[in-house]
Amino acid sequence: xxxxxxxxxxxxxxxxxxxxxxxxxxxxxxxxxxxxxxxxxxxxxxxxxxxxxxxxxxxxxxxxxxxxxxxxxxxxxxxxxxxxxxxxxxxxxxxxxxxxxxxxxxxxxxxxxxxxxxxxxxxxxxxxxxxxxxxxxxxxxxxxxxxxxxxxxxxxxxxxxxxxxxxxxxxxxxxxxxxxxxxxxxxxxxxxxxxxxxxxxxxxxxxxxxxxxxxxxxxxxxxxxxxxxxxxxxxxxxxxxxxxxxxxxxxxxxxxxxxxxxxxxxxxxxxxxxxxxxxxxxxxxxxxxxxxxxxxxxxxxxxxxxxxxxxxxxxxxxxxxxxxxxxxxxxxxxxxxxxxxxxxxxxxxxxxxxxx
Ligand code: NAD
Numbered sequence: 317x318x319x320x321x322x323x324x325x326x327x328x329x330x331x332x333x334x335x336x337x338x339x340x341x342x343x344x345x346x347x348x349x350x351x352x353x354x355x356x357x358x359x360x361x362x363x364x365x366x367x368x369x370x371x372x373x374x375x376x377x378x379x380x381x382x383x384x385x386x387x388x389x390x391x392x393x394x395x396x397x398x399x400x401x402x403x404x405x406x407x408x409x410x411x412x413x414x415x416x417x418x419x420x421x422x423x424x425x426x427x428x429x430x431x432x433x434x435x436x437x438x439x440x441x442x443x444x445x446x447x448x449x450x451x452x453x454x455x456x457x458x459x460x461x462x463x464x465x466x467x468x469x470x471x472x473x474x475x476x477x478x479x480x481x482x483x484x485x486x487x488x489x490x491x492x493x494x495x496x497x498x499x500x501x502x503x504x505x506x507x508x509x510x511x512x513x514x515x516x517x518x519x520x521x522x523x524x525x526x527x528x529x530x531x532x533x534x535x536x537x538x539x540x541x542x543x544x545x546x547x548x549x550x551x552x553x554x555x556x557x558x559x560x561x562x563x564x565x566x567x568x569x570x571x572x573x574x575x576x577x578x579x580x581x582x583x584x585x586x587x588x589x590x591x592x593x594x595x596x597x598x599x600x601x602x603x604x605x606x607x608x609x610x611x612x613x614x615x616x617x618x619x620x621x622x623x624x625x626x627x628x629x630x631x632x633x634x635x636x637x638x639x640x641x642x643x644x645x646x647x648x649x650x651x652x653x654x655x656x657x658x659x660x661x662x663x664x665x666x667x668x669x670x671x672x
Contacts, residue, residue, distance in 0.1 A: 320353040321385050321620050321629065326361040326377070328390025330594035331604035336390040338606035338664040339588075339613040342636060345668050347617070350632040357384065362392055366403055373406035378413070385624070386586040386616050390609070393594030407589065408452040411444050416579035416587055417478060418485040419444045419558065420615070423545070423565040423575070426644045429654035431569045438548040439493070440565060441486040442558025444579055446473040449555050474509040474554065479516035485580065486552035487524045496528045496549035497521070500537045500557060513554055534561075541565060562591055570654045573605025576612040578619060586619045588612035602659050605651040610640060610667060639670035 327336045347354050359377045366372050394405035418441055425436035445452055450459030453473040460470045490497040499517040501510040521529040534557050545568055566575035575591035590608035614636040621629030643649050649666035650656030
């Protein structure tokens, strides 16, 4: 018998304590039905880990993660952390340390939940580890600095390696979908930075003659995403553009409750991480939409099933998709942010009830 898949569970903060357990409950039930053997490992992280282990990312958690196939990371409410050296935002470190270079963020419309358009089915693949993000684009020091009180400089890092491999990840995805990949940039202004990204996207695209490839300048893309989101399949872009555009894409299909994500890397490990933050404004009320986290976890199961040759995990992921679609169609089950009268528990229950 194949070894159990080892999956870590890191709740995160605020609504993470509600939506991560919901996602695990759904994944456990689907795995049980499809005979997927999973060894779940709960690991401390975030504000609660600061209290129990003296650090928001305890060394024991990092050690344990190295032994896993993948993990589920709940949202991190780092803006509310106390100002002290052990209270850091863990997710840039996780993305960097495990070389999780591609952040795969799907956007899909469903009927009756308040989407601005129907027929939307696109994926934004965001470069994850360089670009403008000063907390992850340097080995040491920060990508932002202030020579004097009137000047701030922010460094943007673009490398051939990161641009090429994120473009390849997007092309692979496009090949498995509608065979259309769009790369988004602003080489009209960032002639060197975006220019290099464009060169590497073209170099990668030459290896995929079966995929239709085009490019759009980022400001035009932001407009077209609102007007004609149905015209896109897989979109690849640099870190900061991808961060902003994937939230915009979420807004088109019902908001951050409808925005899943999976970070994937060289080492074949993956981290399920929804686009949304820890939503402290609604935490503890039981009303957070668990769709993003359930769907991120489903993507992890599918990824592990494909990459480890475990068809039963792929089947469990397909079962979750079907059950989620059915649950979203029930206004009494779904949450208030997507025109429902239910809550976290009713939606989770409806997904569980609709598993095959
Ligand atoms: P947020 O994404 O937490 O919330 C923005 C708005 O969307 C809020 O009104 C919130 O109630 C709503 N929302 C988010 N997720 C929802 C869900 N599942 N169901 C229903 N409504 C949902 O962004 P914010 O308020 O700017 O940030 C809160 C905290 O999260 C901050 O500490 C921030 O730094 C952190 N953050 C973390 C991540 C991450 O861990 N990946 C991402 C973004 C923000």
